[in-house]
Amino acid sequence: MNAIIHPDLLFPAEPGVRSLARALYAAVKDLPIVSPHGHTDPRWYALNEPFPDPARLLIVPDHYIFRMLFSQGISLESLGVPRLDGAPVETDGRAIWRIFAQNYHLFRGTPTRLWMDYVLSHLFGIDTSLTAATADSSYDAIAEKLADDAYRPRALLERFNIEAIATTEGALDDLRWHQIIRDSGWNGRVVTAYRPDAVIDPDFEGFSDNLDQLADITGCDTGLWKGYLDAHRTRRAFFKTYGATSTDHGHASAETANLSDAAAEELFNRIRRGSTDERERRLFRAQMLTEMAKMSLDDGLVMQIHPGSLRNHSAAMMARFGRDKGFDIxxxxxxxxxxxxxLDAVGLEPNLTVIVFTLDETSYSRELAPLAGVYPALRLGPAWWFHDSPEGMRRFREMTTETAGFYNTVGFNDDTRAFPSIPARHDIARRVDCAFLARLVAEHRMREEEACELAIELAHTLAKKAYRL
Structure with a gap:
């Protein structure tokens, strides 16, 4: 173990509890990774080409990194983030890396710092701190390794011991990259997930045109309510042929509705004609979450709901750079x-799984844990996004376990675009869970053999079961 990552990282300070955490961690640290939900690019695994330079791999696509730098006055253009209008941005990877290295101190105490230290250390063998003085040497060391075949996407997936990984594609995606993966004969397990936001949310850009395209793809008449629902069923079935076991819904709220068939059809007709009534548009999104849950009951796809983010908070940055540029709040x-x-419609169904995430931690103990602790269809997703941190993971366990237990949760998923950080994220989650379990053993609330079983469930088995992988 090199100097950057301490072997007792995130373990309790009290020696006896730390010893318990070490023992639990030893049993899970090398388990295969199940990554059931994320946003890595399937073309990486399809084409298996060398990754680009260090900056384009580790900085340019990672909103965790560039949002922090932007908050300190560093422009996204200088970090190589493409503009929608095609205006020039920095293209010199070394120049981008130097900016990052010079400002690495900004990430002290953040999960991004933990992930990046892990990547630099474990993946690229860099055992010195990243600073302005080490910028060029670290860049050269990473670039040299990226030129090696052992650092191509498929080799890394195998090196990371990833048993299965899910990407996320929109409803209109042709899944060509997944077809290439399949045709290649490679045995890595990369599956897709159905993300229908663009054809469910009336506020999504190009919504009407998207429904026309959905009709063209499926042969279903999306001018009619029945045809529109049939188009979703058709696409879901298509995604299942490429290994999909889940759907994903990134709505602004968790609002659902359960209208009669006639009322839902009437609402759809108004939306299809371009209703500008915000109440109707919100109600349509709510109704579609319930429709998706009903379809999941029929076709077995696990449903994920990721609500609570005000997407693209800055209109100016949305216009300049587009979606997913660090301004989701x-x-x-x-x-x-x-x-x-x-839940009135399908919540009592034991064969349905609806996994709910939150960015509002105050809801864990007050709302989500009590709901998941009684409704058979409901499960709690792990600490997510802004709370995908050691503190967030601890708070999640502390606020949900007493009411929902462990088995109404679904293990860990990394939900990331940053492929090299996947082992780091899972390792941190395993360390935090082992520390939490060690505390329960030390307080005589759980036997050590039970904690060992649970550590394995939390690290591997629960995700595999929940996502039907």
């Missing part, structure tokens, strides 16, 4: 009233 989110229509 958590909001207060209701679940008790919001999910009730969906």
């Amino acid at each position: 958590p909001t207060h989110t209701d679940y008790v009233a919001a999910l009730r229509p969906l």
Whole structure:
């Protein structure tokens, strides 16, 4: 173990509890990784080409990194983030890396710092701190390794011991990259997930045109409510042929509705004609979450709901750079009233799995854990996004375990675009969970053999079961 990553990272300070955490961690640290939800690019695995320079691999696509740098006055253009209008941005990877290295101190105490230290250390063998003085030498060391076949995407997936990984594609995606993966005969397990936001959310750019395209793809008449629903069923079935076991829904709220067939059809007709009534548009999104849950009951796809983010908070940055550029901000989110229509419809079904995430931590103990602790269809997703941190993971366990237990949660998923950081994220989650379990053993609330079983469940088995992988 080199100097950057301490062997007792995130373990309790008290020696006896730390010893327990070490023993639990030893049993899980080398388990295969199940990555059931994320946003890595399937073309990486399809083409298996060398990754580009260090900056384009580790900085340019990672909003965790460039949002922090932008907050300190560093422009996205100087970090190589493409503009929608095609205006010039920095293209010299070394120049981008130097900016990052010079400002690495900004990440002290953040999970990004933990992930990046892990990547630099474990993946690239760099055992010195990243600073302005070490910028060029670290860049050269990483670039040299990226030129090696052992650092191509498929080799890394195998090196990372990833048993299965899910990418996320929109409803209109032709899944060509997944077809190439399949045709290649490679035995790495890369599956897709169905993300229908572009054809469910009336506020999504190009929504009407998207429905026309959905009709063209499926042969279903998306001018009619029945045809529109059939188009979703057709696409879901298509995604399943490429290994999909889940759907994903990134709505601003968890609001659901359960309208009668006639009322839902009437609402759809108004939306299809371009209704500008915000109440109707919000109601349509809510109704579609319930429709998706009903379809999941029929076709077995696990449903994920990721609500509570006010996406693209800055209109100016959205216009300049587009989506997913660090300006998604958590909001207060209701679940008790919001999910009730969906749960009234399908919540008592034991063969349905609806995994709910949150960016509003105040809802864990008050709403989400009590709901998941009684409804058979409901499960809690792990600490997510802004809370995908040691502190966030600890808070998640502390606020949910007493009411929902462990088995109404679904293990860990990394939900990342940053492929090299996947082992780091899973390792940190395993360390945090082992520390939490060690505390329960030390307080005589759990036997050590039970904690060992649970550590394995949390690290590997629960995700595999929940996502039907």
